[in-house]
Amino acid sequence: MKLIVVGPRGKMGKLITQIAASRDDIELVAGVAPKGRDYIGKDLGQAAMTGSDLGVPVVDDLSSVIDDCDVIIDFSTKEMAMEVLALALEHKKALVCGTTGFTPDEMQRFRDAGKEIPMLYAANTSKLVNVINKLLEVAAAVIGEEADIEILEMHDQWKKDAPSGTSKEMGEIMAHAMGKELADVAVYGRQGVSPREKGTIGYHSLRAGNIPSSHTVYFGFMGERMEITHHSYNWECFARGACDCAVFLAGKEAGFYTIKDVLHL
Numbered sequence: 001m002k003l004i005v006v007g008p009r010g011k012m013g014k015l016i017t018q019i020a021a022s023r024d025d026i027e028l029v030a031g032v033a034p035k036g037r038d039y040i041g042k043d044l045g046q047a048a049m050t051g052s053d054l055g056v057p058v059v060d061d062l063s064s065v066i067d068d069c070d071v072i073i074d075f076s077t078k079e080m081a082m083e084v085l086a087l088a089l090e091h092k093k094a095l096v097c098g099t100t101g102f103t104p105d106e107m108q109r110f111r112d113a114g115k116e117i118p119m120l121y122a123a124n125t126s127k128l129v130n131v132i133n134k135l136l137e138v139a140a141a142v143i144g145e146e147a148d149i150e151i152l153e154m155h156d157q158w159k160k161d162a163p164s165g166t167s168k169e170m171g172e173i174m175a176h177a178m179g180k181e182l183a184d185v186a187v188y189g190r191q192g193v194s195p196r197e198k199g200t201i202g203y204h205s206l207r208a209g210n211i212p213s214s215h216t217v218y219f220g221f222m223g224e225r226m227e228i229t230h231h232s233y234n235w236e237c238f239a240r241g242a243c244d245c246a247v248f249l250a251g252k253e254a255g256f257y258t259i260k261d262v263l264h265l
């Protein structure tokens, strides 16, 4: 499977390149970085610090290399991800997008892309987080209307979006399990009347230091509470999952896929 990595110097792009370079079932064909970076034209192995040259370049123009690949992995910015999506559609290439921070309309463009290309969107590519999502679905269906539900997510100080893509997905899963839409039940920050209406979902985002990613969902009852938590110690779990998603997508029919398809959840 021939792979292009967008943003190979980013936190995720670097790890994805390193993991892809170590796998027998992935052949890297290029990295794509922003114009003006001093590593444009250099070996992808140098840009992503894989420890040895990979014999393929970092370019600043995806369209110049896109026809050489089977799958593109994009963990970049919401602006770049939209450009990548447009080129993937034009060149009929499979795309794994793990970038977060999109509006509902932008998310719909990814779903629509599945009519023309193999498209996999995953706000979180950790296996454990996706297992947690199943637990949340069950918990919300059983106690969602009785509990005070609060999501607390923590990330590094550089993260551009809040709330995290994962917490939005967790909220959607719980809202749907209660037969509702997230937009109708999400409350951001501890504002307004207290206690809050049951069945609503409170959102809290912390940004500090270099915390890779933590998500905790609290289900508060009188006299007891339940917490469902995931902590990552670094970004490797997400990078491994992203490579698994790319291998899964290679050779697939056009369609909108999620990591649940990859993990059989």
Ligand SMILES: NC(=O)C1=CN([C@@H]2O[C@H](COP(=O)(O)OP(=O)(O)OC[C@H]3O[C@@H](n4cnc5c(N)ncnc54)[C@H](O)[C@@H]3O)[C@@H](O)[C@H]2O)C=CC1
Pocket (backbone or CB within 6 Å): 006, 007, 008, 009, 010, 011, 012, 013, 032, 033, 034, 035, 075, 076, 077, 078, 080, 097, 098, 099, 100, 101, 122, 123, 124, 125, 126, 165, 235, 238
């Ligand atoms: N789905 C998941 O499991 C995960 C998703 N993410 C998401 O991935 C995205 C990236 O996160 P990080 O790696 O932490 O960010 P980062 O800021 O470290 O990396 C972003 C990369 O995108 C590149 N980029 C920006 N504009 C570009 C352009 N025009 N052309 C080519 N490359 C461009 C930058 O050069 C940089 O290398 C964020 O949206 C984040 O929320 C992060 C971790 C896990």
Ligand SMILES: O=C(O)C1=N[C@H](C(=O)O)C[C@H](O)C1
Pocket (backbone or CB within 6 Å): 100, 123, 124, 125, 155, 156, 159, 163, 164, 165, 166, 167, 212, 213, 214, 238
């Ligand atoms: O930016 C990050 O770091 C992460 N972003 C994703 C998100 O927004 O949920 C996934 C994970 O939390 C790490």
